Amino acid sequence: MKIYKVGGAVRDRLLGLPVQDTDWVVVGATAEQMVAAGYKPVGKDFPVFLHPKTHEEYALARTERKSGHGYKGFTVYAAPEVTLEEDLARRDLTINAMAEADDGSVIDPFGGQADLQARLFRHVSDAFVEDPVRILRLARFAARFQFGVAPETMALMQQMVSEGEVDHLVAERVWQEVARGLMEAQPSHMFNALRDCGALARIAPEVDALWGVPQRADYHPEVDTGVHVMLVVDYAAAQGMPLPVRFAALCHDLGKATTPADILPGHHGHEPRGVPLVEALCERWRVPGDCRDLAVMVCRDHTHVHRAQELRSATIMDLFLRCDALRKPERFHQMLDACIADKRGRTGFETADYPQADLLRQLLAAAARVDAGAIAQACSDKAQIPERVRIARIAAIEAARKSMAAE
Incomplete structure (x- = not known):
């Protein structure tokens, strides 16, 4: 039995990055031997075990053979005779197909170290085409490392898209990878990689349609809507904003693209056009409620937030x-953060002032200070309570605006 450190832990050490998780591969052992040594079996689709003390994952060396569609369509073979190189050969990218022995030496049969130095993603073998999740993983790694894609690897990805393999991706897995990519340093690299291979048009046609849509150059020097959205998402990432804000940044301008019938059949309403597009994307990806709700709010109301100084107090x-801001102020503050990202995610506007956010925060606080309970007690006609409270809050907003103007 021989044990090797593998995958991301080896890659990140070579890049001089902190190692978050360590995975191990065990060569020359059986499942029975692992259990006898105190390891706890946890793998459902292939033999993976948890170390009795460190609880790190130890997997038996294995090979995989394509037997169906999607990332679960594989037959796994794990046995003592499977070699380390055979196990590494089934991995997606050369930079993830390295191992480290006990003495610190690196086993690198596919040139992963050279590709790290060249800042390049390259597939290990043509078996890359067998798992569409590998496209998403590569795109996510692009957001983390900002590497380029080897031409031959891009050709394989384009082949996977044209052959419909991407269409077999499970919704939850798509969201899982996209969400993780949004939380990386530069999410735009993920979406650019997906666009380059054609996958974005298949998994998120609403987003893909933004590229090539022009905007007013005086407000958007970058002109192209898709380019702008990527700047907004990257700004949100650079500021360390949470996932719901980053996803809202991705979705905020969906309505600017013409709505093709194959994206949203039967939509004829005049509600902000992006809202049903956001809802359709969230339903297809099964996006969690906090991300979905904020994305809808930002898409629907970000232009109102931008015009906050011009709006009447009643508006x-x-x-x-509309945003349920009094009951959920934290979510409303997240919307303001997304609007700040929208403002500053433009060429030359990276440090622009955004007084609308502070204004709306103060006005929301003023509205929240109104004693709705006292108004309710003083109102003999209970049906009038909501309107009386609304009027009182509008008056509080107006008074706060006058006070701020006088300072």
């Missing part, structure tokens, strides 16, 4: 009610 109160 601002309507905005608060």
